[in-house]
Amino acid sequence: MNPRLTLVVISSCIALCLGCSSRLRANTEIEGKRFETKGSPDAFHCQTLCTFIKRCEAFTFRSREFKCDMKESAKLDKFKSVPGSISGETMRNCPYQKPCFTQTYRGLAFTDKPYKSVRLGSENDCQTVCKRDPFCSFYTFYTSKRRCDLKFWKLVPTVERGRMEGLISGYSSKLRLEIGRGYQCGSLQYHDYLMEGKWWNYEYNGFAFNVEHCQTLCNLNPFCRIYAYHIEYKLCRLKVVQDKDKKMIHKKGYISGPRATSCRISFNWLDQTVDGYFYSRREEPTPSPSVKECKTLCDNNPRCNFYTYATEKYKPNAKECFLYYDRELPSPTVVADNSAVSGLP
Incomplete structure (x- = not known):
């Protein structure tokens, strides 16, 4: 990736999307304590990740590895020369607007596991399908295979x-x-039973106000097939399991059920x-x-x-x-x- 070209694209996108100027320095690394590294396709995306994390004061985008280093205790006037890196600071003090990620990236593949793959005629068709799918957060289109991979990022934190x-x-x-149509989602629930199955990513298992909240997290996750909610601890667990492997075990205090589809997802728990x-x-x-x-x-x-x-x-x-x-x-x-x-x- 050419750092100079990247800077031109990024600067125009920042001005268009966020209406706020920001200094980006090519071939430099800003001093500061790195507390987290995330994947990122370009420096603008990296800067936006930093902006929406309170702890992040500055960032360095490593264009050769497509990595975004987020830093705290940053010395904004201290830089060192690192070819291929782009550094800058958070835009949290800029007027707020929703982040926009409409840019496409040629020659880059997002390798996260797809929840759906379809054969399509062009990259524009792939982008359109992703835009219309409420679960699609990003996509990759392989031109030689005409394959469109749709990727998921959790919709509700x-x-x-x-x-x-x-x-x-x-x-x-x-x-x-506003996801789904028709009647409000409901499902068959098993009280004092736990459906066996491989736990999905631990990041998606945690607090939920009630069983409805837990079911919503499952319904919003295209990988989830089964949810299990512990009433006393308010713990929600999402599982991936094949039907042929599904088993029921008695587990007091749990409510389990399958993912509901083709229905209107409830968000009443937001008032709890x-x-x-x-x-x-x-x-x-x-x-x-x-x-x-x-x-x-x-x-x-x-x-x-x-x-x-x-x-x-x-x-x-x-x-x-x-x-x-x-x-x-x-x-x-x-x-x-x-x-x-x-x-x-």
Whole structure:
């Protein structure tokens, strides 16, 4: 990848999408503590990943490896020469707009496991199919095979919950999605039973307000076939299992069921709250008179996904609202492949 060409494309895309200028330095690495590395097709995408993670102050995109190094405690005026790297800082202080990833990447393949592969006539057809599929987050079209691979990135973020008296947490109503048609999703549920099967990625197993929330996470995941919800611990587990291998075992406290399809997915659980806090990066507290007002602050903030409200049981005269800003944007695994065209619709 040519760093100079990349800078021209990135600068114009930033101005168009986010309306905010940002300095990007070619062939340099910014000093700072690297706390996470993600896959990324270009420096603009890398910068956007950094912008939506509160901890990230600056980034370095390694164009030869298609890796995005996110850094904290960054020294924004300290750089060293590293050919093939592009560095910059977060755009979190810019006016907020939704991130746009409409660029296609010729000669790059996203190698994440596809949930669906179809034969199509062109890359434009592949992009169109991805745009129309609510589960498609990015795609790769192989020109020689005429194969379109659709890839998934979770649509609703998941969190882990910590227990602490006096704290109340919930989700933003902005996460409500219009997916599916017709009747509201329901499914056959097995109480006090656990369906066996290989656990899917641990990242997709964690807290859920109730069994409806857990089922929604499964319905929104094209790889999920079975969900299991532990009532007492509010733990949701998603499984992939073939029908021929499916077995039922008695497990008190669990509710299990299959993924529901061809129905309207429910997001009523977004109105629920839970005692405790979420393990996520959060902003400094804002005074707030009530949980309802705290949720409203989160709903009205375009970057907020979750909130935690501190009552007077947490500490005297607390009444504080914590907003969680991190978003989990698509981060594909990228390799060079001359026969491929990839994109994020």
